[in-house]
Amino acid sequence: xxxxxxxxxxxxSQHYPDGIVVPVYQSAFDWMGIxxxxxxxxxxxxxxxxxxxxxxxxxACPAExxxxxxxxxxxxxNLGSLVTIAEQKPQNLWHFVCQNGIYEVNGEFPIxxxxxxxxxxxxxxxxxxxxxxxxxxxxxxxxxxxxxATPGPVLVALxxxxxxxxxxxxxxxxxxxxxxxxxAALAGRRGR
Amino acid sequence: xxxxxxxxxxxxxxxxAEIEFVVALPDIVTCDxxxxxIERSQSFRLVNVCKEDEGxxxxxxxxxxxxxxxxxxxxxxxxxxxxxxxxxGMDYQLPIVMMVGLQGIEKDCTPAVSEQxxxxxxxxxxxxxxxxxxxxxxxxxxxxxxxxxxxxxxxSHPLVFLIPGFGG
Numbered sequence: 185x186x187x188x189x190x191x192x193x194x195x196x197s198q199h200y201p202d203g204i205v206v207p208v209y210q211s212a213f214d215w216m217g218i219x220x221x222x223x224x225x226x227x228x229x230x231x232x233x234x235x236x237x238x239x240x241x242x243x244a245c246p247a248e249x250x251x252x253x254x255x256x257x258x259x260x261x262n263l264g265s266l267v268t269i270a271e272q273k274p275q276n277l278w279h280f281v282c283q284n285g286i287y288e289v290n291g292e293f294p295i296x297x298x299x300x301x302x303x304x305x306x307x308x309x310x311x312x313x314x315x316x317x318x319x320x321x322x323x324x325x326x327x328x329x330x331x332x333a334t335p336g337p338v339l340v341a342l343x344x345x346x347x348x349x350x351x352x353x354x355x356x357x358x359x360x361x362x363x364x365x366x367x368a369a370l371a372g373r374r375g376r
Numbered sequence: 377x378x379x380x381x382x383x384x385x386x387x388x389x390x391x392x393a394e395i396e397f398v399v400a401l402p403d404i405v406t407c408d409x410x411x412x413x414i415e416r417s418q419s420f421r422l423v424n425v426c427k428e429d430e431g432x433x434x435x436x437x438x439x440x441x442x443x444x445x446x447x448x449x450x451x452x453x454x455x456x457x458x459x460x461x462x463x464x465g466m467d468y469q470l471p472i473v474m475m476v477g478l479q480g481i482e483k484d485c486t487p488a489v490s491e492q493x494x495x496x497x498x499x500x501x502x503x504x505x506x507x508x509x510x511x512x513x514x515x516x517x518x519x520x521x522x523x524x525x526x527x528x529x530x531x532s533h534p535l536v537f538l539i540p541g542f543g544g
Contacts, residue, residue, distance in 0.1 A: 206437075225440070227468060228433070229436075229464060229467065229468065230460045230462075230464075232429075233429065233432075233433040233460060236429075236431075236432075236433035236434050237434070237436055238437065239423075239434050240434035240438040240439075240445075241438070241440065241441065242437075243397065243434070243437075243438065244437065244438040244440075244441035245441050262427075262429075262430065264426025264427050265430050267426055268423070268424070268425050268426050268434075272423060363440075363468060366440060370440055370441060371442070374441070
C-alpha cells in the first residue's frame with residue numbers, strides 16, 4: 185500500500201503551514217504547488233544534498249523548525265548525512281523521505297534496493313531521535329502532529345506514488361529570485 | 377623570506393573574520409595545526425562530516441542565515457565535491473569558504489609544478505571555475521585571511537585557501 189505523494193504533502197502542509205522547508209526534485213515541484221511560500225528553500229542544486237542544506241539551516245537557525253523533503257534516490261547519494269545529522273542532534277530538524285523506489289525525474293528507473301531499503305532503520309542506527317515509516321494516509325495524518333512535536337532529528341519515510349502532476353519548474357528552483365526571497369524571508373523571520 | 381605558516385595565525389584570522397562554524401573532514405596536512413585545536417577551542421562549533429560535499433551544502437545553508445562557516449578539507453575531497461562547488465559557488469555565488477590541505481605536495485614546491493597529479497590540477501580547476509584562491513605559503517600570506525573572508529561574505533562569492541603545509 186502506498187500514499188499519493190500530493191495527498192501526503194497536503195497533510196504535511198496543513199500541520200506545517202509556514203516553516204522552513206527544503207524540498208528536492210519532484211517533491212519540490214509538488215510542494216511549490218501545494219505550499220508556495222518564500223521559506224521554501226528550493227536551491228539545493230546538486231542531487232543528494234537536501235539533507236545537508238537542511239542541517240546547515242537547522243544549526244544556523246536553532247529557533248526555527250526545518251523540514252527537509254528528501255527523495256529516496258537523493259538520500260541514497262548522501263547516506264553519510266544521516267550520521268552527520270545524528271551527531272549534531274538538531275532538535276529542530278525533521279527529515280521526510282518520499283520513497284517511491286524510482287528516480288522519478290530521471291526516467292523512472294528503479295533505485296538500488298528498491299524493494300528492501302529501510303530508511304527508518306538506517307536513521308535509527310545512525311542515531312536519529314525517532315524514525316517512522318508510513319504507507320497509509322490516515323495513519324500518517326493521525327500521527328503527524330505528535331511527530332512534529334517530537335524533538336529532532338526525526339526521520340519519516342513516506343511510501344508514495346505520484347499523485348496530482350505538478351509542473352517541473354526547474355527555472356524556479358534554480359532562480360536567483362527564489363534564493364533572494366528565501367534569504368529575505370528568513371531574515372524577516374529572525375527579526376533582522 | 378617570510379616566516380613559516382602556523383596554525384595559530386590561521387585560527388586568529390578565522391576568529392577575526394567572525395567564523396562561527398568549522399565544517400570539516402580530517403586531512404593529514406591540517407589536522408594537527410588546525411582541526412585538533414579547533415576541536416578543543418571554545419571559539420568555533422565543529423561539524424564533522426562524513427563526506428566533503430555535505431560540507432559545501434551545510435555551509436551554503438548557513439550562509440542564508442548570515443552565519444559564517446569554514447570548510448576544512450583535503451584536496452582530494454575538493455576534487456570529490458566539484459559538482460556541489462560548481463552549483464553553490466559558481467552558479468549561486470554563495471560565500472563558501474574552504475581551506476584545502478594539499479596532501480602529498482613536495483617540500484618547498486608550488487602546486488603548479490607538483491609531481492602529484494591531484495595537487496597539480498587544483499589551481500587550473502579553480503581558475504576554470506573562476507573561484508578566487510590564495511596559497512598560504514607562510515606567515516605573510518596568513519595575515520590576509522580575515523580580510524579575504526570578510527570580502528567573500530560581503531560580496532557573496534566562494535573563496536579557497538590552499539595550504540601546502542606548516543612549519544619550516
